[in-house]
Structure formats: structure tokens, C-alpha cells
Amino acid sequence: MRRIKLPFAGGLEVEFADRGRAIKQVEDFAEKGTRYPIIVFGPEGCGKTAWLKQSIEVLRKYGYDAIYIDPLHKKFIAYTDVEDAVKRLANATAEVIGVAEVKLATLAIDVVKELIGIWRRKYVAILVDEVFQVIGIEKAGMYVKSLLNLVEYLPEGYEKIVVIAATSEGLSRIEIGRHRWSEIMPIWNMTSEGFKELYAEIPNPKPPLEDAWKMTGGNPDILAKLINSNWNSNEVIEKIVEGRKLRSFITSLSIHERKWLLEAVEDPDTLFMRERMPLLNKLVELNLIVDDIPERKQYLWIDEPPPERNLELGIGKHVAWQTPIHREAVKRAIVQC
Numbered sequence: 066m067r068r069i070k071l072p073f074a075g076g077l078e079v080e081f082a083d084r085g086r087a088i089k090q091v092e093d094f095a096e097k098g099t100r101y102p103i104i105v106f107g108p109e110g111c112g113k114t115a116w117l118k119q120s121i122e123v124l125r126k127y128g129y130d131a132i133y134i135d136p137l138h139k140k141f142i143a144y145t146d147v148e149d150a151v152k153r154l155a156n157a158t159a160e161v162i163g164v165a166e167v168k169l170a171t172l173a174i175d176v177v178k179e180l181i182g183i184w185r186r187k188y189v190a191i192l193v194d195e196v197f198q199v200i201g202i203e204k205a206g207m208y209v210k211s212l213l214n215l216v217e218y219l220p221e222g223y224e225k226i227v228v229i230a231a232t233s234e235g236l237s238r239i240e241i242g243r244h245r246w247s248e249i250m251p252i253w254n255m256t257s258e259g260f261k262e263l264y265a266e267i268p269n270p271k272p273p274l275e276d277a278w279k280m281t282g283g284n285p286d287i288l289a290k291l292i293n294s295n296w297n298s299n300e301v302i303e304k305i306v307e308g309r310k311l312r313s314f315i316t317s318l319s320i321h322e323r324k325w326l327l328e329a330v331e332d333p334d335t336l337f338m339r340e341r342m343p344l345l346n347k348l349v350e351l352n353l354i355v356d357d358i359p360e361r362k363q364y365l366w367i368d369e370p371p372p373e374r375n376l377e378l379g380i381g382k383h384v385a386w387q388t389p390i391h392r393e394a395v396k397r398a399i400v401q402c
């Protein structure tokens with residue numbers, strides 16, 4: 066199978082690296098179809114979009130017509146010879162800003178229905194990227210229901226459909242999880258072996274692999290950000306502090322919460338207590354932490370699960386910092402307030 070090329074830091078392009086198990090899982094979906102929409106969530110920048118795009122290649126190999134949409138950035142990839150479908154998706158992306166995003170999200174579902182109902186395609190896949198930010202968290206459940214409808218109301222004699230959606234939005238997981246309309250599966254940052262493979266694609270000069278691993282925790286987007294800042298980790302940390310207004314956040318905390326946050330910097334599992342839940346939820350909302358992490362059983366995860374606990378990387382059993390850099394940003398903001 067062809068490994069796709071991906072834009073990385075600056076002008077650098079890399080080849081899709083590793084994620085061997087995640088690719089196998091897509092092959093499995095392609096062979097059996099998905100009985101429920103698969104909703105994949107994970108740290109921002111861990112590689113969800115890259116995996117969805119590589120999945121198009123897998124599905125093509127299995128003879129699927131596949132539609133990938135990224136409504137937030139008004140982008141799509143349509144692998145089908147039904148020209149009308151491609152044209153309509155293209156037209157939707159050209160609509161006025163604010164309209165195009167939602168239109169693309171709903172149109173993609175209509176197009177898939179037509180591929181099945183009118184064009185009689187036997188194998189169809191729809192891959193949806195970050196749709197919940199566009200349609201609003203409160204409508205996330207309804208959108209997933211309409212994805213489920215695609216699976217449930219296939220006409221007689223129909224072969225297979227694959228439905229996958231990805232999100233880094235912690236809150237949408239709660240909204241979607243309230244219904245039994247999907248299978249929610251987490252994905253984590255790359256494994257050390259996988260990260261090594263990606264790191265080998267980065268030209269010299271670069272720090273030793275071990276240093277990059279400790280800073281990124283295997284998150285490819287943080288790696289790209291470090292490269293873009295000439296390996297100045299302070300710059301990357303400060304940008305998170307500024308971008309998330311972390312000083313305002315810290316200032317809004319009670320004395321207790323501030324103490325708990327300091328403890329969480331050392332061990333994120335200390336947040337997993339009744340009275341600390343409101344603080345934990347705020348950190349999830351700020352996309353700094355992933356909470357309620359499932360057991361590390363392979364069948365619960367896309368690709369390889371993270372380690373059971375690795376405090377150096379900020380990973381606890383139940384709660385984890387998205388990356389060591391996210392944790393450093395919080396630490397930095399505490400010091401500054």
C-alpha cells in the first residue's frame with residue numbers, strides 16, 4: 066500500500082509513518098464494514114487526520130468509494146468516479162464562510178446515501194474529521210445519529226459501509242457518549258518505535274531522539290512545532306500559555322484548586338477524585354488533559370494504547386496530560402501568576 070505524503074514543519078514533507086495496528090484495524094473495518102460509526106478521539110495533533118487520510122488509501126485498495134471531509138477547513142477528498150458527487154462537494158466548499166462548513170458536513174451524508182441508493186456502489190466509506198467543532202457540541206449526538214442511520218438503513222443486498230469520525234474535542238466525547246449510537250475509541254500519541262520512524266525522516270541537525278521523545282511524548286504536531294521554532298521548547302510552551310489564556314485560567318482558580326493543579330503536574334491521576342472533578346473538567350475543556358482513559362486493552366483502542374502509567378510523560382492510569390509540553394505550559398503559567 067502506498068504511504069501518503071504529508072505536509073509537516075515548514076516546507077518539510079514526510080511519509081506517513083508507523084501506525085501499523087491502526088492500518089490493520091482499517092483493513093478489518095474494510096473487510097467487515099463498521100456496524101456502528103466509529104468515533105475516534107485523542108490528543109490534539111496526535112495524528113488523527115493523518116490516519117484518516119492514510120485510511121483512504123486502505124479503503125481504495127479494498128474497492129471502496131471513499132469520501133473524506135474536513136468541514137472546519139472546508140476540505141474534502143472524494144475517491145469515486147461519480148463526478149456529480151465530487152462536483153457537489155466542491156461547490157459546497159465554495160459557499161460563503163460559515164455556511165460552507167455546515168453544508169459540507171450534511172452534504173457528505175447525502176452524497177454517501179446517493180452513492181449507495183442511486184449509483185449502486187457496493188462498498189462506500191465516509192471519514193469525517195473534526196465535524197463537531199463546526200456543527201456545535203450540542204448537535205454532536207444528532208450528527209452521529211445521522212451517521213448511524215447510514216449504517217442501519219442500507220438497502221437490501223447492500224455490501225459494506227465504513228463510517229469513521231475523528232475529534233480532539235474532549236467535550237464532544239461526553240455528548241456523544243450519552244447515546245448508544247456509536248463505538249467510541251481512543252487513539253494516543255505515537256509509540257516510541259513509531260515516533261523513531263517519523264524522527265528518522267527529519268533532516269539533521271536535530272537533538273537526540275530521546276530528548277525529542279521526552280518533550281513530545283510521541284505527538285507529531287508538537288514535533289513539528291519544535292522544528293518550526295528551531296527546537297526552542299520555551300517558544301512552544303509560551304504559545305500554549307498565550308493561546309489558551311492560561312494565566313487567566315490560573316487566576317480564576319481557588320487556593321485549593323491551585324494546589325491540586327500543582328499536584329496534577331506531578332501526577333495527573335490525583336485529579337481523579339470527587340472534589341477535584343470540576344477542575345479536571347476545566348482542563349479537559351481547555352484540551353490540556355484527557356480524562357477517563359480506558360483500560361489498556363488493545364481492542365478498546367485504535368493503534369497501540371499508551372503505557373499504563375508513565376509519569377515522566379504525564380500519563381496516569383485514568384488521566385493524562387495530552388503531551389509533556391501541555392503539562393509544562395500549565396506549570397509555566399502557575400509560576401507566572
Ligand SMILES: Nc1ncnc2c1ncn2[C@@H]1O[C@H](COP(=O)(O)OP(=O)(O)OP(=O)(O)O)[C@@H](O)[C@H]1O
Pocket residue numbers: 071072073074079080081082083084108109110111112113114115116195232233263285286289
Ligand atoms: N503517522 C504519521 N506519519 C507522519 N506524519 C504524521 C503522522 N501522524 C501525524 N503526522 C503529522 O503530524 C502533524 C499532526 O498530525 P494531524 O494533523 O494528523 O493530527 P490531528 O490529531 O488530526 O490533530 P488535530 O487534533 O489538531 O486535528 C501533521 O503535520 C501530520 O501530517
Ligand SMILES: [Mg+2]
Pocket residue numbers: 113114115194195
Ligand atoms: Mg485533525
